[in-house]
Amino acid sequence: MPQVRTGSLLTGTYDPNSTALINERRDIKEIDVLRQIINQETLIRLAVLKDVKTVVDDISYLRRSVASTETMSSSLQQALNTLKRQVDSLRQDKTGAQKAEILQRQVDTLRRENKVLAERIENLERQIEINKSNALQQSVETLTTQVNSLSREQRRENKNIALNCENKIQETEQKFNRNIAELINNITLQTVKKGSKIKDCKDHYLHGQTQSGVFEIHPFHNEIQVSLYCDMETEGGGWTAIQKRVSGSESFYKTWEEYKNGFGTPNDSYWIGNDVIHQLTKGSNSSLYVSITLRNGTTLYELYHQFSISDETDNYKLFLGGPATGTLGDSMLDTGDSARDLSAMSFSTPNRDNDRWDGGNCAAVIIMRAAWCYNACHYAFLNGRWNPAHWWGPWYPTVRRGKTVRGTLMMIKRH
Structure with missing residues (x-):
């Protein structure tokens, strides 16, 4: 190959x-x-x-x-x-x-x-007009916002004016009511001056006494004077204190006669006397105001719009009526326990048993040992022993034990 x-x-x-x-x-x-x-x-x-x-x-x-x-x-x-x-x-x-x-x-x-320049100037002028239009629109929007804001402020101002007018009307009404009240008080005062001697603290109030303190009254329309404490500030003033306790210096373990005539000193602790209470409440409608001051400084109260007691022949029977209003709660009139309601109950002392307890005398047992209008026995009891260990139920259930109590007050005022 x-x-x-x-x-x-x-x-x-x-x-x-x-x-x-x-x-x-x-x-x-x-x-x-x-x-x-x-x-x-x-x-x-x-x-x-x-x-x-x-x-x-x-x-x-x-x-x-x-x-x-x-x-x-x-x-x-x-x-x-x-x-x-x-x-x-x-x-x-x-x-x-x-x-x-x-x-x-x-x-x-x-x-x-210069024609071209003129055209350019015209274009610029149109642009300026457009910018002016935009600026004008923004100005209109700004002005609209300001107008709306001013409208709201005007509405608020109108509301304030209306409120001020309403306040002026209320002030005028209050002034008118005060003038009417002063006129009524002056008429009542003139009537009191033409009548008998001062009967209670309301008469003192109508005579122009507006400071709380110790005053003299003539509840029996004679020369007998009674010294007592008058509250001229609470609930319109003119309240006559029938019971007052600010310390344990005065024992409330007393006899029937002592509670009948009264005991203690108005500046500290006292019971005004059942005869005086009867004299002040007979033949007229009176309210009862009860207050308890606790050791923490809190003061609680209850107001009953009907109060009176009968005379000694009827054992100073208590008559109490509602409505009951306040912060203490009702522990006297309608307690929910018929054996503890105190209306229509007679007065009892350690030496005179008028209660409805079959087991003995409520006023004599060791946890009470003081006079009161007992049923069988109580849910309200402001005369208890100041010793905290033996004072049960000053105002049950709001105030259960006496160790929490600094002071008590019971006052009346005729309508």
Whole structure:
């Protein structure tokens, strides 16, 4: 067989059908394609760069043109003004008519050249009008907001005026009511002055006494005087204190006679006397005001609108009626336990048993040991032993033990 020649184009010895030569040709073609692609990409980049440069140059040119236009506009306007002045001057000079015509042509030329500037000025004016419109709209909105705010303030002011008028009306009504009350008090005072001696604290109040303290009264319409404490501030004033305790200096473990006539001192602790209470409440409607001051300083009260006691022949029987109102709660009239209700109960002392307890005398047992209008026995008991260990139920259930009590007060006032 003849020998096959192998090699490459580079060595000068080759076989057109050899694999190496075919691969080499393929590589050359790929290189040519790559060169073409690179050349095209380079041309594109150069074109883009040229376009970009052109755009940048155009922008710079436009900026310079704008600046030049603005400058030219100002210069043209100044030249136009100068020419106008010269034309006017030449028109006045008949010998300068020809120069005036020349200047007029120059003016016309300047006007034509200024046409573009005039259009730009018109555009600017339109833009200014648009801006003015927007500013006007904002101003309208601002004014609307201010008007709404002023309207709200006006409504508040009107409300305040109405409230002040209402307060003035109320003040006038109160003043009128006070004047009527003073007139009634003056009429009552004149009536009291024409009558007998002062009977109770309400008479003192009607005579102008407005400070609480110890006063003298004549409950029996004779020369017998009774010293007692008058409260001129609570619930309109004029209250006569029939029982008062501010310390344990006065024992309330007393006999029937002592409770009948009264004992103690008005400045501290006392019982006014059952005969006096009967005399003050007979033949008239009276209210009973009960208060308990606790050791923490709190004062609780209960008000009964009907109160009286009978005379000694009826064992000073208690008559109590509602409504009962206050912060103590009702522990005398309607307690929910018929054996503890005190209305219609007779008075009992350690030496005279008038209660309804079959087991003994409520006033004599160790946890009570003091006089009261007992049933069998009580839920309310303000005369208990000051010893905390033996004073049960001063005002059950609000005040359960005497150890919490600093003072008690029972007051009456005729209607």
